[in-house]
Amino acid sequence: MSSQAPTETGSVREVRLVEALSDRYLAYALSTIMSRSLPDVRDGLKPVHRRLLYAMRQLRLDPGGPYKKAARVVGDVMGKFHPHGDQSIYDALVRLAQDFSLRYPMIDGQGNFGNIDGDNAAAMRYTEARLTAVASRLLQGIDEDTIDFRPTYDGEAEEPVVLPSAFPNLLANGSQGIAVGMATAIPPHNVAEICNALIHLIDHPESETAALLQHMPGPDFPTGGELVEPPTSMLEAYSTGRGSFRLRARWEVEQLKGGQYQIIVTEIPYQVAKSRLVERIADLLLARKLVLLGDVRDESTDEVRLVLEPRSRNVDPAVLMESLFRQSDLEVRIPLNMNVLDADNTPRVMSLPTVLRAYLDHRHEVLLRRTRHRLAQIARRLEVLEGYIVAFLNLDEVIRIIREEDEPKAELMQTFELNDAQAEAILNMRLRSLRKLEEMELRREHTRLSEEQEDLKALLADEPRRLQVLRQEMETLREEFGPETALGRRRTQLSEPPAEVVVPLEAVIEREPITVMLSEKGWIRALKGHHDDVSDAKHKDGDRGRFALKAQTTDKILLFATNGRFYTLPADKLPGGRGFGEPVRLMVDLPNDQDVVALLVHSPGARLLLASSDGRGFVVAEDDVLAQTKNGKQVLNPGKGGEAAVCRRLSPEDDHVAVVGENRKLLVFPMTELPEMARGRGVMLQRYKDGGLSDARGLRLADGLSWAAAGGRTRTESDLSEWLGRRASTGRMAPRGFPAGNRFYP
Known part of the structure; x- marks a missing residue:
């Protein structure tokens, strides 16, 4: 509970801490989303960029004009519009000037603005800036009531809510940002291609993504490169607004x-x-x-x-x-997440057609407001011209009234039936305008403005004609940034996905012999070279060796656990032989209550015999058990109360399976009775009244059954007819001399 004592300025309301935190975090999240991270779909700008361009326009930093210190620009933006740190504002200014960051830079910088190596720009006191032609297009018509303004943070001035944007900046320059719970990532595109898509959308309003991609085939990055994403993947990405593109050097x-x-x-x-x-x-x-x-x-x-x-x-x-x-x-994936603020300031993930339609709707609204603004200007001018014409027709009387009357304005309004604006304009007229030729000029201007007024009224009433005006704007823009211009030519090459190039593992990992060791307590390491005897290897107190494999650094090591999951370990990533190694559980997500059943070097094309303690099992292709993540891959599903117990590699010559239970009963049955599966619980190998399975292996019946005997010797039972049976039988007692541990191998 959060509470405070009452103060003189007001009472204190008690609220639960969780409610207070929730309200404040929501306010913070909304502020981040609306005012920092997500661009507006109409002009493609975030507030800091919009404020930068507007402040530079107020400073008259037009293209072709003189530069001003970047520090002056940053100071104006921070003092008037953007109540944040100067460094964040300058960082935004720098990015708008970098031709390797923006496809169409909006600021013309003079001085060190960083480079493609990743070096930072010089301090703002050393650099200068002015607007580019692209920025001028974004601001074009801002004084013609084309957009709304809102008060600045201190209420002393106003700033634009959005720019008129006679340039499709969102797609042309792209945008990146991370908000709270959402992000945006829009790559840059070629303006001429965007214009082609917009023109097509004007001509065919119901066009979908596939048709638009015929005119706007993909991103165009300022640093070039080669885009090798399949067309089907690009179509899905632009249709949903989410995806990624594969870009190569x-x-x-x-x-x-x-x-x-x-x-x-x-x-x-x-x-x-x-x-x-x-x-x-x-x-x-x-x-x-x-x-x-x-x-x-x-x-x-x-x-x-x-x-x-x-x-x-x-x-x-x-x-x-x-x-x-x-x-x-040299190859990266460029994300696409067209999460933007729509005209209602609502975050939305938009598809390509939706983004283009939103831009056309904005330009259509700008055209309507500009036309109405011009009509209002014409109406005011016509009103004044009509007053001027009356004055010229009655010039002597007008002069007399001005010279002799105490209230000339009221007298003019009464005598000639003028309104206040007309009378005020006559009184403010310069003497040199009182020429006969001026009357003729005023009548010509009146006629011209009347014709323009009728034309603009007709434009307001004719939507197809307004769309044609927008179409003409797009054609002009396409011509200005066409493929033949230095700025407009496509830089990123669009290519078919490359043919699969088989890269031998030896090409990325140097092939060296190693010996992989895993201790009983799960510590793994790789000794250089192949060692036949690792008995003298050191272990932690209370630990000892369990598995030792000869492998190469290019191999993959398979670890099979009692939970029936396979884990894959790249041999070149194993810790070195110095010390005791590392716990294998740090390398894979092996639960603490599970143990390792088998450790082996992956052999492509081989097959494995898997079995659980409840006597069930099956054969699995070794290629199907490779895991791509630390979480491993579930292959064998042990029954309730059981666990994975056996993982043996089968020889191509194996035609029978030998199974021995904890009751020391041995069963040999044909391999054909055992199914090959990719995952499952398997079938019953041997039936038990008490206990469960101890071991299983494959064998070639003609060679008999071998097992390890005392003194390092191997014993073989050649005649197995006594133990031959069908799968799921109980079997018979193992032959004399069979290991007491009921295991074919140690």
Whole structure:
């Protein structure tokens, strides 16, 4: 409970703490969503960007005009419109000026505004800024009552709620933001293609995503690159407003003398810092994770030029690049989440057609308001012109009234039936305007404005004609930012998804022999080299070795647990042999109440025999048990009170299965009676009156059944006719000399 003593300024209301926190957090969340993180679908801007552009317009920082210090701009924005820190405002200004961050920059910066390497911009006292032509288009018509204004945070001035936006900024420049419980991620696109899609939507209002993507095929990033996302995936992403795009660096092979070559990366993915990319590749190289790569160099100037030298001229460039794409930011996924504020300030995830229609609706509203504003201006001017014409027709009387009457305004209004505005305009007229030629000019202006008035009224009454005006706007914009212009040409190449390139594991991991050890208490490590005897390996107090496998660093290690789940461990990720290793439960989500049944090196194409303690089991393809996550993959479902007990790899020659129970009864039955499954509880292998299953294995009947005997010897029972039966039988007592532990192998 939150409470305070009453004060002189008012009473204190007691509220529950949870209610107070809920109300305040909701207010914070709404503020973040509406005023910081999500852009408006109409102009594609967040409040800080909108305030920046409006403040720069008030400072007359027009394209082609003089620059002003960025500190002056930031000061005006912070003092008049945006009550936040100067650094956040300057960061927003810097991004609007970076041609590698924005497809169509809105601020023309002079000085150091950062670079593609990820270096920061200079301090605001050293940089200067002015608006670009794109920003001018966003502000175009703002003085013509095209948009609403609201009071600023201190109530001393007004700021625009949204900009007129004669430029489709939301899709052209994209937007990123993280709010409370929601986020937005919109990649940039090509303006000429957006205009084509808008024109198509004007001509065909019912068009869906597939038709629009014929004109606007995908993102166009300022840093170029190659988009290799399948068309079906892009269609789904734009239809739902959520998805992602696969973007790769653009590269080419440069031939050298003696049959050598090197790979030149000329464009890197969007929002990837070049210096950090080079560092990442160098780190992978030092960690011996890129065994096909010999060296990496950055020879960039104003243009990107990363040089990748293969370790050998026999290395396939495609395989080398594929290994780099998989392990570095030379390939990234660009998210699409078109979560924006609509015209009612409501957050919504919109599809591509919805976003384009929202922009057209905004431009249509701007056209209506601009037309009405112009009609009001014309009406006022016509009113004044009519008063001027009356004055010219009665010029001598007008002069007399002004010279002789004490209240000339009232007398003019009464004598010539003028209104207040007309009389005031006559009184304010300059003497040099009293010429005969001026009367003719006024009549021509009156005629011209009357014709314009009729035309604008007709425009207001004709929606198809208004749509054609919007269409003409789009055509003009497309011409200004067309493919033949430096700013308008498409930079990101649209390509078909690349053919699957098989990258040998040896290409990304250096193949080295290791010995994998897992102790009874679950500590795992990998010793370098293959060791036949690991008995002298050190363990923690009270612990000892349990499993030891010979493997390679390129292998995958399968761990089978008593809960019937398989876990996959990359051999190259195992801790080194120094010390005691690490608990395997830190590497996989193995519950504390479960134990390890088997540890083996994955053999593609092999088959495994799985069985639970209640005597059920089946055969599973080893390729089907590989897990992609730490949580593992459920394969065997033990019955109630049972647990997974056996995991044995089968030989291709195995034609029978041998099962032994805790009652020491042995059963041998044909392999054909055991089903192969991907997951399940399995079938009954052996029936028990008391106890359960101890062990199971595959065998070739002609070779007999072997087991480990005392002294390291192996015993074999060649004639198994006594134990042959059908699956789910009880079997007979095991032969003399069978291990007391009821296990075929230790």
